[in-house]
Amino acid sequence: MAELRAEQDADLRAFGVVFDNYFLESSLYDDGRVAATVRALEAAGRTYEHDGALWLKTTEYGDDKDRVMRKSDGSYTYFVPDVAYHVTKWNRSFKRAVNVQGSDHHSTVTRVRAGLQALGAGIPPGYPDYVLHKMVTVMKGGEEVRISKRAGSYVTVRDLIDEVGRDAVRFFLVSRRADSEFVFDVDLAKSQSEDNPVYYVQYAHARISSVLEQWRTQHPDDPRDAAAADLASVDLAPLELARELRLMQRLGDYPDALEAAARELAPHQIAFYLRELAGEFHSYYNAERILVPEAPTRLARIALVVAARQVLRNGLGLLGVGAPEKM
Numbered sequence: 054m055a056e057l058r059a060e061q062d063a064d065l066r067a068f069g070v071v072f073d074n075y076f077l078e079s080s081l082y083d084d085g086r087v088a089a090t091v092r093a094l095e096a097a098g099r100t101y102e103h104d105g106a107l108w109l110k111t112t113e114y115g116d117d118k119d120r121v122m123r124k125s126d127g128s129y130t131y132f133v134p135d136v137a138y139h140v141t142k143w144n145r146s147f148k149r150a151v152n153v154q155g156s157d158h159h160s161t162v163t164r165v166r167a168g169l170q171a172l173g174a175g176i177p178p179g180y181p182d183y184v185l186h187k188m189v190t191v192m193k194g195g196e197e198v199r200i201s202k203r204a205g206s207y208v209t210v211r212d213l214i215d216e217v218g219r220d221a222v223r224f225f226l227v228s229r230r231a232d233s234e235f236v237f238d239v240d241l242a243k244s245q246s247e248d249n250p251v252y253y254v255q256y257a258h259a260r261i262s263s264v265l266e267q268w269r270t271q272h273p274d275d276p277r278d279a280a281a282a283d284l285a286s287v288d289l290a291p292l293e294l295a296r297e298l299r300l301m302q303r304l305g306d307y308p309d310a311l312e313a314a315a316r317e318l319a320p321h322q323i324a325f326y327l328r329e330l331a332g333e334f335h336s337y338y339n340a341e342r343i344l345v346p347e348a349p350t351r352l353a354r355i356a357l358v359v360a361a362r363q364v365l366r367n368g369l370g371l372l373g374v375g376a377p378e379k380m
Contacts (some may be wrong), residue, residue, distance in 0.1 A: 058075070081137045092225065107121070110171065133166075158183075189226070193238075225250075255375070265362075
């Protein structure tokens with residue numbers, strides 16, 4: 054177990070994920086917390102015995118039928134330690150918890166919440182939150198990839214990172230709704246085209262960085278701080294073109310998009326937003342010249358693309374994806 058855990062930790066670090074704490078299910082049995090949870094449910098009058106098994110009255114909390122907690126052979130069903138675990142999480146002051154699990158755990162949601170409510174411990178009805186993910190299908194060369202070099206029967210995240218890099222893996226995996234079928238196309242993730250969403254978004258950031266480098270070289274007398282202070286006072290009145298207005302409007306949508314993604318536990322909305330923002334910028338860049346001779350228009354356009362670059366960088370950073378200066 055220690056060897057496998059070390060391997061998983063190394064893979065997660067490569068993916069850019071670090072867990073603060075690991076909690077072994079076996080510990081819940083070893084220290085008696087599962088048994089204590091069952092006793093508390095019995096004391097609360099939320100259980101009954103039938104056919105030699107102990108049942109929880111989950112129908113009182115919205116389930117379609119009552120559920121067995123302890124089977125006739127004395128072993129516990131799988132949702133019981135989940136209830137015990139979430140009691141410990143609540144007691145550790147995690148007043149909000151989000152479980153990310155496979156879609157095959159759908160039936161667990163009602164049972165765990167029912168168990169927590171039945172305890173009468175003051176835990177809110179919707180605790181914990183759940184995000185249920187469907188499986189990912191990996192394609193390469195037009196065929197489904199099934200075999201991992203190390204695992205033997207499935208593709209690991211390390212396999213994907215080794216194939217296409219961390220940025221592409223993170224962006225691709227977060228770019229679909231959790232409850233939707235997802236095909237991870239290795240060839241697409243490696244391509245340098247507008248069909249590759251992570252490349253398309255990162256290229257927008259790199260393009261703006263290139264424009265700013267040209268601006269500093271060609272117009273040394275313009276305000277030098279492209280990050281904030283000087284450009285904050287630039288007159289934006291020259292920004293009258295339809296593409297400029299659309300780009301500004303898309304930038305203005307970012308706070309709402311971010312709030313919605315957080316509220317709905319839907320990070321894919323940020324990936325969608327970044328793709329749309331990159332599309333607006335590329336359209337503008339391909340149609341208009343940014344470094345025009347007229348200083349007022351030039352500075353207004355520089356201020357606009359600086360704002361676009363900042364939002365691109367912020368959004369990519371939230372997803373744990375790099376924002377390259379050059380590509």
